[in-house]
Amino acid sequence: MATNTSLTTAEMSSKNTPASAGRQILKQTQFELLLTSRRGENILVTLIIPIMLLIFFASLKVIPAPKGGSAATELLPGILAIAIIAAGMVNLGIATAYERHYGVLKRLGSSPLSRSGLISAKIISILALEIVQVVLLIIVAIAFYGWRPVGSLPIALLALLLGTVTFSALGLAMAGGLRAEMTLAGANALFLVFILLGGGILPLDHLPAPIAALAQLLPAAALTQALQQTMIADQPFPTYPLLLLALWAIIILFVAIRTFKWE
Incomplete structure (x- = not known):
């Protein structure tokens, strides 16, 4: 009997090892990707809105093109930021809120998966969606507007990663603490605010000075x-925006993990 008890204890403790946690996150990531693939209308909106914004503003030429470049050169970074916000905060936040509303998260809460594991899996799944977003936007910019890559690819990827963590965590924080209807309204309202104050389409120096100063502190402007x-x-090297974005990522991720509720 003592041997059986010892084995049972060892088996239970092995479930809490980093390797076991990694397998749980991987399995949940696969499940999240499957769920994401079934939300066709959400994916369509998430993919199409940034592309339509790029085509609309680049075609109207309301944004001045830099010397020897195209309007897409100025627009693409801001549109990429909008795409990250749409996928992480809006798409993921609303979908997770309704999973909580319908009891899906409650069932997950009875599994060995931790809150941090669930949040990690959801952020990884959003990264996969964002890869598609980024590739499509770059294809459109190159094919229709002659955009050519400049700058540092590793730093751009770092900014995209920090933005993904920040806005996915923000969506999950709302989904884990608010009712589904409140998350739906709040995510869409914040999305509009971040479009207006993010500096991706309307430069911040076009805003009244007090609003521009406030916008400089927001994660949307930091990402853009x-x-x-x-x-x-x-x-110049984006030292301040990257540091500010990293600070937002840490704070919001911490809040999301601490306040996330299964039901």
């Missing part, structure tokens, strides 16, 4: 500026 200073020629 980090991408702009990385993807546009003759720009």
Whole structure:
């Protein structure tokens, strides 16, 4: 009997090892990708809105093109930021809120998967969706507007990763603490605010000074500026935007993990 008890204890403790946690996250990531593939209408909106914004503003030429470049050169970093916000905060946040509303998360809460494991799996699944977003936007920019890559690819990828963590965590924080209807309204309202104050389409220096100063502190502006200073020629290294975005990522991720509720 003592041997059986010892084996049972060992088996139970092995479930809490880093390797076991990694397998749980991987399995949940596969499940999240499957769920994402079934939300066709959400994916369509998430993919199409940024592309339509790029085509609309680049075709109307309301954004001045840099010398020797195209309007897409100025627009693409901001549109990429909008795509990240749409996928992480809006798409993931609303979908997770309704999973919680319908009891899906409650069932997951009875499994060995931890809150941090669930959040990690959801962020990884959003990264997969964002890869498709980024590739499509770059294809459109190259094919129709003659965009050519400049700047540092590793720094651009770092900015995109920090933005993904920040806005996915923000969506999950709302989904884990608010009712589904409140998350739906809040995510869409914040999305509009971040489009207006993110600096991706309307430059911040066009805003009244107090609003521009406030916008400089928001994660949307930090992500946009980090991408702009990385993807546009003759720009300074984006030290401040990256540090601010990393700070937002840490704070919001911590809040999401601490406050996330299964039901």
